Amino acid sequence: MAGGHVHALYRHGESALHGLLPQTKIAAAFLFVFAVVATPREAFWAFGSYAFILIGLAAYAGLGIKFVATRMIVEIPFVIASLAFPFIAGGDKVTVLGIQLSQSGLWDMWNVLAKATLGLLTSIVLAGTTEIPNMLKGLDALRVPRVITAIMGFMIRYLDVVLGEFRRMRVAMRSRGHDPKWLGHARPYAASAGAIFVRSYERGERVYLAMASRGYAGHMPRSTIEPAPATQWLGVLAVPMFAWLIVALAWWSL
Amino acid sequence: MSVPTIAVEGLGFSYPDGTVALHSIDLHIHPGERVALLGPNGAGKTTLILHLNGIHMPQHGSVAVSGLELSRDNVMEIRRRVGIVFQDPDDQLFMPTVRADVEFGPRNLGLEGDELDERVDATLETMEVADLAERPPNHLSFGQKRRVAIAGVLAMEPAILVLDEPTSNLDPASRRELATTLRALDTTLLVVTHDLPFALEMCPRTLVMDEGRIVANAETAEILRNDELLKQHRLELPYGLSIAVGD
Known part of the structure; x- marks a missing residue:
């Protein structure tokens, strides 16, 4: 089957970080990034501490240098x-x-x-230890509007389908002798992008029909939410709390 | 006689551009029946099934499901009673995991908690996909996707299950396994297909549609033996096959 692009962000593992409920991880990552952004730029030591924490977490989760490094490429x-x-x-x-x-x-x-870099590293650790469906559940648990999480779910679900269509179209083009080398040869790609847009639009109609046939009446049902115990919240939020302590120290020592 | 699960009387429909898709269709399906709907491309089969659950509203005539006549007010109840499984399972499986997808319909019906879990587990078991529950749909084989798509509809406990081309794109083994699973269901079935041997295997009765009309309604074997009828409506048994008398 088509190897998913979206799923390349996740690395299967058994660490405690993998086992945490998604809502605590998402909230912690969010607060942590905020702390990073709020740190005065002169406080080199603070950034060093953040990097130390994140690298420690990535190593603990078994993400590996290569896994992290290849996902840092988007920063270029x-x-x-x-x-x-x-x-x-x-x-x-x-x-x-x-x-x-x-x-x-x-x-x-x-x-x-x-x-x-620190923000990206945070999201790599989060995505590397949280499977996509759980990420959506976590956002649901954090009371992100269902419309938003539903749209995210659809995007993720159909990204592979649409990319698969594009791949098959490209194979079909090449099978009929299309061998793109120059920018001038991009025309068929533009045409196929248009075709894919139309197909996706039509697919959207069919998906809607399938939804309506199963009783959809304008509201996506919420997923069952497993509440996180207070101890887990405390344990996980300790990380961003520590980062905020660093922020306070950094401003105080300016 | 029992209240028919599906009772269509004088159903007519034309598209906004004036193309007449259905001419005065009459159709009855009784509880427990398994019926095949055959016909060439463009015969109006899909248009007909979209009337059965109120995606299209009748312009002429009427549609009733287990005695309840389709109208704008009861369309949700009709959709619960008529479960349609569409041709492309990618259209049907839109939730992030198999379990979430099978839960979609029952949740819309208001099921929650243990009742929901029991319903979903039982349906996954019936369609033999329980081991796939936590997988995202894009990681499934085509045959698995089709089974999950059927599970998603079956979980609503419909009075009738309508399958649009259930065997298309399946390899012979998946097709065989699907037939076995479907035969074990005690749900009333309407199977829209071009796969005539599958119709023969699954459905004692067959309807043939062409140009928006039902042109034949008889025992499946009888229809498949009628070369003249098949030829007239662009239906063909696979090369080298014929239906033995007494089948």
């Missing part, structure tokens, strides 16, 4: 964009290896890089 566009800051920002200049760089630009670059 942001890295490239932030590298421009020291060159384009104004203000005081410093000379590094004979090149004039903006001091505030360097700070901005560091700020974006550090916070984006």
Whole structure:
């Protein structure tokens, strides 16, 4: 069967982190990222501590360096964009290896890089230890509007179906001698993207019919929610609480 | 005679562009019957089944399910009574896991807690997919998807199960296993198919539709032996097969 793209984010494991209820993990990850963002950029030691915590959690969950590193690739566009800051920002200049760089630009670059990397690392740890259906259940448990989680569920469910259609279309094109090499050869791809849009639209109609046939009347039923025990909440939220303590210390020591 | 599960009287329907899809259809299916609906592409089979659960409303004539006449006010009850399994299981399986999908219908009916779990477990068991319960649908084989799609509808305990092309795209073994499972159900069945041997195997009675009309209604074997009728309505037994007298 088609190997799912979405599922590539999850790594099967037996760690305690995998076994936690999703709502506690999602809430903790959210609060943790907030703490990272709220940290003053001058507090290098604070960012070091966050990195230490996240790397520790990833190692504990058995995510592996390669697993994490390959999933960090999505950050590259942001890295490239932030590298421009020291060159384009104004203000005081410093000379590094004979090149004039903006001091505030360097700070901005560091700020974006550090916070984006830590934020991404947090989401990799979360997604790596939480299966997609559980993620949706967790969001349900956190009282995210059902409409939003339902839309997310549909997107995830049909991403593979639509990608599968695109793949088959591409195989069919190549089987009839299409061998794209240049940008000028992209036309059939554009046409197939259009075809896929129309097909997806029609599929949406059919899915709706199937839903209506099973009694759908405008409201998605909520999934059964397993409430997390208070001890688990406390244990898991201790991590972002600690991060917020670091934030407080960092501002205080400025 | 018992109250028919499906009673269609003088049903007519035309699409907004004027194409007449159904001409005065009469159709009765009684509790416990297994009926096949055959016909070439474009005969109106799908249009007919979309009337059975009120996706289309009758323009002429009437549709009644177990004595309840279809109207805008009772369409939800009609949809509970008539379970349609559509052709492409990817259209039918939209929830993140198999269990969540099978729960979808019963939850819409207001089932919760233990009652819901019991219903879902029993249905998964019946369709022999209990071991797939926590899997996401995109990780299933085609045959498994079809079984889960049927489970999702069966979980609503419909008075009649309508299957649209249940054997399409199945390999011979999956087709065989599906037939075995379906035969073990005591639900009333309407099977829309191009698979004539499957119709013969599953359904004692067959209806043939063409150009929006029901053109034959008889024992399946009798219809499949009638070469003239089959030819006239673009139906064919697979090459080399014929129905023996007495079948």
